[in-house]
Amino acid sequence: MTRRRLILLTGMAGSGKTTLSGIIHESGIRVVTMGDVIRDLAKQQGMDPTPENIGHFAENIRKEGPDAVARRCVEMLKRGPDGTIIVDGIRSLAEVEAFKDDFDIVLIALWASPLSRFKRLTRRGRSDDPKTWEEFKERERRELGFGIGNAIASSDYMIKNDDGIDNLKPAFDEIMRQIKNV
Numbered sequence: 001m002t003r004r005r006l007i008l009l010t011g012m013a014g015s016g017k018t019t020l021s022g023i024i025h026e027s028g029i030r031v032v033t034m035g036d037v038i039r040d041l042a043k044q045q046g047m048d049p050t051p052e053n054i055g056h057f058a059e060n061i062r063k064e065g066p067d068a069v070a071r072r073c074v075e076m077l078k079r080g081p082d083g084t085i086i087v088d089g090i091r092s093l094a095e096v097e098a099f100k101d102d103f104d105i106v107l108i109a110l111w112a113s114p115l116s117r118f119k120r121l122t123r124r125g126r127s128d129d130p131k132t133w134e135e136f137k138e139r140e141r142r143e144l145g146f147g148i149g150n151a152i153a154s155s156d157y158m159i160k161n162d163d164g165i166d167n168l169k170p171a172f173d174e175i176m177r178q179i180k181n182v
Contacts, residue, residue, distance in 0.1 A: 004085065005085075006084075006103040010108070012111075013140075014112065016168055034069050034073060037073060039054060062146060074103075092148060112160075
């Protein structure tokens with residue numbers, strides 16, 4: 001039996017994961033965003049979606065285990081349709097491992113400089129995005145504490161995304177060509 005393939009995306013906040021996921025989704029590939037799982041769970045709890053609330057909620061969920069969010073996604077994905085699926089928002093190697101049991105995975109990291117990412121996040125305007133440099137640095141510390149640096153360092157492919165959206169899709173398409181030839 002052939003296992004479904006997951007393309008896991010990792011990278012610091014503002015590196016371009018959401019933008020790339022949107023581009024991929026427009027091409028017809030299913031996208032699941034781990035941050036949406038957190039935001040949906042927080043909403044179900046009646047929480048105001050502020051940066052502090054969402055951040056603390058994410059930390060609390062991960063007290064169940066570093067792969068707690070991924071395990072919730074795995075169950076959802078196992079019930080979904082066949083075909084390649086993009087999972088946006090990997091934060092740790094434990095999350096990567098949680099997906100390996102049920103799927104063939106490829107891990108892609110997106111990288112952009114802190115200043116580029118901060119500018120993107122302040123323009124994006126999600127309720128849980130940082131409004132100040134201090135909030136941005138706090139979010140960085142929290143995500144690095146989840147182990148995202150190890151996930152980025154262990155990625156199968158890396159996309160440098162400081163140049164903007166025009167290079168994002170061609171870089172992803174090249175990786176997909178390489179994956180198909182493996």
